[in-house]
Every structure is written in C-alpha cells, then in structure tokens.
Amino acid sequence: MRKEATSENAIHALAMLSNAQRYFVDQLSVLCQQHQQADKFTPQQWLRDSGQHGGGLRFEAPQHSLFNQASVNVSQVQYEDRPDKAFISATALSTIIHPINPMAPSVHIHVSWTELRSGKNYWRLMADLNPAIVCENDKNQFNETLQSVAGDYFEQATEQGNNYFYIPALEAHRGISHFYLEGFNPENVDTKTFAHRFVYAVIDSYIAILKAKLDNISVEQKPSETQQLSQLDYHTLYFYQVLTLDKGTTAGLLVHAQNDVGTLGSLPRFINRELLAQWINKTPAPRHKLVSDLVALFPDSKRCEVTTEIKVLIAQTIRSHYHNYPLS
Incomplete structure (x- = not known):
C-alpha cells in the first residue's frame, strides 16, 4: 500500500492529476474502440520503498494497438518522515504517447507539484508536440491551445521549452511545439486552477489532433x-x-x-x-x-x-x- 503525502496541496494535486490521468486514458481508449482496437490500457503499479515513501500507477497501451508506445503515469513520492531530504513531496502526471502511424504526432505532457522542506512550493508544466512528419496545422492548433491557456506566460514557457528541447550536437529540436514553465507559483495567480486548465486543455487539443489524423488515415493507404x-x-x-x-x-x-x-x-x-x-x-x-x-x-x-x-x-x-x- 502506498503512503501518501498529507499536506492539503499535495492531496489536491494527487486527486486532480489522477482524475486527469483517467480522463486521458478514457479518451485514448475511445479512439482505440473507434478504430477497431478493443484492447484496454493496462494498469501497472510501482512502489517507493515498498510504499513507505509513495509510488505510482501507470497505464500502458497494449502492443499491436494504435500506439507504438503509450504510457500515462501518475506518481507521488513523499519523504515526510525523512528530515534529511530536501523535498517533502513531489506529485506528478507524466505521459508520452507515440502513435504507430508516422502521420500522427507524439505528445509529451508533464504536470507536477513539488513541496520543499525550505518552504518553497511550485508547479512544473510541460507540453510538447513531437511529429515524425511535420504538419503546420497541427503545430498551429497546439500552440493556439497553449497560448489561450497560458496567456501572458506563453512566450516565457515557449522560450524555456525551446531551450530545453534543443539538441546542440544534432542542431535540432525534439519537436515542433515546446512549452515549459519551471518553478511556477506566482502570488498573483491561482496556480491550482491554472494547472487544472492547462492539463485538460492540452489533453483535449492532442486528442482532437490525433482523432483527425486517425480518421483521415483510416481512408488512406498504409504508410x-x-x-x-x-x-x-x-x-x-x-x-x-x-x-x-x-x-x-x-x-x-x-x-x-x-x-x-x-x-x-x-x-x-x-x-x-x-x-x-x-x-x-x-x-x-x-x-x-x-x-x-x-x-x-x-x-x-x-x-x-x-x-x-x-x-x-x-x-x-x-x-x-x-x-x-x-x-x-
């Protein structure tokens, strides 16, 4: 059994991100059913120190489905009984979806809440669209979603994301749209609401992009x-x-x-x-x-x-x- 963090904000983060996890898995499963893939995502649990310091639950897509690889993970690690540790708890949703068809883009989403023993608490918000074959319409649609939900923070997050996902040795970026807010907890923002709107908006945007691609692919020739x-x-x-x-x-x-x-x-x-x-x-x-x-x-x-x-x-x-x- 996992021992969960006890602070009010960590409890809220775990509930919110677990709900988002189930929502995303449900949306992906609907797409599978619509394209004659009845197999369900399978849950896999892992424990930190046999559950004493938390753990996580991830859902993985079955092989031979619509996905080359797909994992939707929510975890919470807490060290409330370890004053020697720098952080008290970290709660995160982290997911990567790689569709099997090369015309459909991959996506990475990471939303986490961290509480440090120093008293500093913050969100980390990431979302990046990663196609094998670039489609400008997909890029624009994804960026419009990010801009609408992030508002004044969009340019900052895009700059930080472009820097983070740049590969100097190859002189290339990992994807075509990169969003990254680190240490996010400004006093003038309701960050709980911000994080909630962010994760659901990104999920909905990706599902719309993926659905359009799969619907189009289904009537085309194989890759x-x-x-x-x-x-x-x-x-x-x-x-x-x-x-x-x-x-x-x-x-x-x-x-x-x-x-x-x-x-x-x-x-x-x-x-x-x-x-x-x-x-x-x-x-x-x-x-x-x-x-x-x-x-x-x-x-x-x-x-x-x-x-x-x-x-x-x-x-x-x-x-x-x-x-x-x-x-x-």
Whole structure:
C-alpha cells in the first residue's frame, strides 16, 4: 500500500492529476474502440520503498494497438518522515504517447507539484508536440491551445521549452511545439486552477489532433516505406534526447532503481541503431561514451526494438556512466 503525502496541496494535486490521468486514458481508449482496437490500457503499479515513501500507477497501451508506445503515469513520492531530504513531496502526471502511424504526432505532457522542506512550493508544466512528419496545422492548433491557456506566460514557457528541447550536437529540436514553465507559483495567480486548465486543455487539443489524423488515415493507404523510415529516424532522435539531455529522466534513474521501466516509458518502441551509432562522434565528451554504450545494447541491425529487458539495461548503463562521470 502506498503512503501518501498529507499536506492539503499535495492531496489536491494527487486527486486532480489522477482524475486527469483517467480522463486521458478514457479518451485514448475511445479512439482505440473507434478504430477497431478493443484492447484496454493496462494498469501497472510501482512502489517507493515498498510504499513507505509513495509510488505510482501507470497505464500502458497494449502492443499491436494504435500506439507504438503509450504510457500515462501518475506518481507521488513523499519523504515526510525523512528530515534529511530536501523535498517533502513531489506529485506528478507524466505521459508520452507515440502513435504507430508516422502521420500522427507524439505528445509529451508533464504536470507536477513539488513541496520543499525550505518552504518553497511550485508547479512544473510541460507540453510538447513531437511529429515524425511535420504538419503546420497541427503545430498551429497546439500552440493556439497553449497560448489561450497560458496567456501572458506563453512566450516565457515557449522560450524555456525551446531551450530545453534543443539538441546542440544534432542542431535540432525534439519537436515542433515546446512549452515549459519551471518553478511556477506566482502570488498573483491561482496556480491550482491554472494547472487544472492547462492539463485538460492540452489533453483535449492532442486528442482532437490525433482523432483527425486517425480518421483521415483510416481512408488512406498504409504508410509508405519512406514515411515509416522517417518515423524510425525521428524516434531515434527522441531516444537520443531523452537519454542524453533530459534532466528529469536522468535524475529519476540516478535517485533510485525501483521504477526503471516506468521512468523509461517515454522511449519509443523501435530505433535506428545505425543512425544512433553515427551520432557517437557528434556527441561531446564524455557523453559520447554513453551513446556508444547505448548502441552496444542493441543487436547489429538497423531497426531494433527497445524491449523491457533493454530498458533495464539502459537504466543500468546510465547509472554506470554517471558514476564514472558525475553530473556537474
């Protein structure tokens, strides 16, 4: 059993984000049913220290569904009994959806509430649209949603998101729309309402984009070989960015080893090993060693599956790398 945080704000955050999780999973399940995919998302629970310090529940899409990979996770970790810890609790919804059809974009959403022992409390709000094949209409629709819900904070969040999701070694961004508000808790804003409106608006916007794509795809021919290769290459870029630059993923793996598969739930199911290998020499030292070690985890083939077993090895590889080359 999970022991949950007891502060009023943490209780509210967990209830709100759990409701948003169920709402998103329900909307995704409706799309599956509309496209003759009856299989349901399956729940997977994980515990921090056997539940003493919380844990989480994630819903994963079944294989051979509309999704290449899809995970919707809500977690709450609390250290109310550990005064040596810098934070009291962290409550988060984190989800990544990778549709199987290359014409449909991926999405990443992260909304979290953190309470520090110093007395500082804040939200982290992220949303980014990540297509293998760029569609300007999708980009504009997603940005319009973000702008309408964020108001005066849209430009700040876009600038911070563009910086966060930029990949210097490849001179590319991970997606086409990036929103990131860090440490968000201004005194003149009802941040609970802001976070609630944000998460539901982003979910609804993505569902509308995905539904339109799937409805259109259903009457078209199957994806071409070129489109499928574009998706494979893009998913390789996504894989590279998450494992070499994403601070949240790296921190999650370094802090504990109790949810490695869940922490790596954002990874797409297949990558282009040959392309990943080409990026070793483009990656600054010593991180190029990490990329080389990641390449070595996969069989000598172009299209390689990121299996559960390989995710476990990826987590071990990242911990080993940062043991030898600590984060500055």
